[in-house]
Amino acid sequence: MDGEVLKNVEDEHLNDSPGNPGLISPDKGDISRLLTVPFSGRIRGGMRPGKKIMVMGIVELEPDSFDVSLTCGRDSEKDGAPHDVALKLTARFADRQFLRSARISGKWTVEEASTDYFPFIADQPFRIEIHCEHQRFRIFVDGHQLFDFYHKVKCFSSIDAVQIQGDLHITKLG
Incomplete structure (x- = not known):
């Protein structure tokens, strides 16, 4: 991500130490508190061509599903107004599907089916x-x-948040 990191909603401090490049961590080093699911964090400067988001994790032992979403704002849903979702990736284990969709002006697009x-x-x-x-x-x-x-x-800079939920443990974000 061009040296930029995701920032947890609850924490204003980042650990940019050479041993942990790109890791999000609080002052006290308890990374497990920051990477708990559900997770919501900010993408500094929003998305742009050439930028990449990386999510590393471990699937739970008996998973149902998990989602990784790139959204336009984190908190607008709490106010009752739905935010746009530029990309929602959904892994569903029952039917072994990896789906993608978006939400524009409060309406979901048709889910695109995964590969084989x-x-x-x-x-x-x-x-x-x-x-x-x-x-x-x-x-x-x-x-x-x-x-x-x-x-x-189409406005990449408005895609400024990542949300992760479901049956997984996050080990690293970048």
Whole structure:
């Protein structure tokens, strides 16, 4: 992400030490408190072509699903006004689907079906990379490109938050 890191909503301090580049951590070093699920954090400066978001984690032992979303604002839903979701990735384990969709002006787009390959395994680590390009997001899991998702939100800088929820443990964000 060009040296930028995600920032947890609850914490204003980042650990940029050489031993932990890109890790989000509080003053006292208790990273588990910051990376708890559900997670909501800010993308400094918003998205732009050339920027990438990385989520590393471990799937829970008996997972149902998890979501990783890039949103336009973190807190607007609390006020009753739905925020736009530029990209929502959903891993559903029952039918082994990795889906993507967006929400524009309060309305969800049709969910795009995943590829034949379902990359997630219960109780195993994974790495999701979301690369922002001019026309699309390109999604990689464990180094393999799985699919593209063409932009529905055109103002990249408004895509300024990441939200993660479901049956996973986050180990690193960057």
